[in-house]
Amino acid sequence: MHVTEAGDPAPSAARKRPKDRKAQLALAAAELFCERGYHGVSLDEIATAVGISGPAIYRHFPNKYAMLVHATRQMSETVLAATEGPAELETLLGVLSRLSVEGRRVAGLYQWEWRYLEEDHRDEFRADVVTLVHRLAVPLMGVRPELTDLDAAALVRAALSVFGSLGTHRAVIAKGRAEAALHRIARAVLRDEPPTPLPPAPDDQGDEPALRVGARREILLAEAVRLFHRYGYHAVGVEEIGRAAGINASSVYRYFPGKADILAAAFYRASERVAEVTATALQGARDDEDALRRMADSYVDLTFERSALVSVYLAENNNLPSTDRHELRKVQRLHVEEWVRLLVRLRPEVPAAEARVLVHAALNLVTDLSRWVRFDRRTGMDRHLVRLALTVLKS
CATH class of the missing domain: 1.10.357.10 (Tetracycline Repressor, domain 2)
Structure with a gap:
């Protein structure tokens, strides 16, 4: 007698577990993370997406975080494998355009969801991005020898933002048209004058100034935005918001019913x-x-x-x-x-x-x-x- 992944007895004709189940799970997880946010997805939902039970996931991954790490690595490895070796700039742009269209549903890993990686995995992801930037910057400087290393890197970063943009929306467009448009846009960006390279933004760059005068509600909202930006919504509690605004947590509820309402007010x-x-x-x-x-x-x-x-x-x-x-x-x-x-x-x-x-x-x-x-x-x-x-x- 055979046993299904859910652990239930099944007829001997039951379908065997696919050899690529781990990859299937990672892809389903990546798509759900990008659609609903890492914290908004459960293991059971990921399992359902590939047709297995929640407990069966543990044959492949110890927890949800391991799935995020695997999915992020898988995305990086796919891009780096496709761009490996000497290639003309136009060829690389074509490859990245195709990958952007094919991976539209997981592009949010590059845009936002990587924030939930722990520091060592975050460093790994950043190193992969640096490698990709270098792979495009070298042929770009071959075409535009007047560019400095920093100039070329700045333009490549801008082009990568173009490729990543397809995953930030769900506007309907034919795949061929989307691929051609991304290729054309990235080419135009790389031909432009580079933005002035500046040192990386410090961790607190862009924090809204903490308001110390005016309505308490405005102070709470400003501090919440600052904390959500720096640490992410799920890492911040009402207690931290109240403390940053100089009041206790119970007083926060005089102004907002809950943390989600603070987020909505910010939106x-x-x-x-x-x-x-x-x-x-x-x-x-x-x-x-x-x-x-x-x-x-x-x-x-x-x-x-x-x-x-x-x-x-x-x-x-x-x-x-x-x-x-x-x-x-x-x-x-x-x-x-x-x-x-x-x-x-x-x-x-x-x-x-x-x-x-x-x-x-x-x-x-x-x-x-x-x-x-x-x-x-x-x-x-x-x-x-x-x-x-x-x-x-x-x-």
């Missing part, structure tokens, strides 16, 4: 700020070209001046209460559509589906770069990023 605040800067940018624009430039300019300013708020807005969506999540996603889509409508008017030859890919790529490039460089107007970094965003939109 609504971010949505309001995005709406404000978009409206301001569009008011008084001379024409569509000027409106697009002003929108890019305002988005760069918002991202760096309120980078903690923007990062929480982008990374913690899955932790919102269901009603707020659906409402805020609708608001996000409406904001993107403002860009899309403007871009299609300027470039009527670009289908709306492709315009959405361009818009998401431009927005993601700005927010991505804001996480690894310091923003200093004296260096012209703001101008560099506005130009790169416009390069993406016009590619």
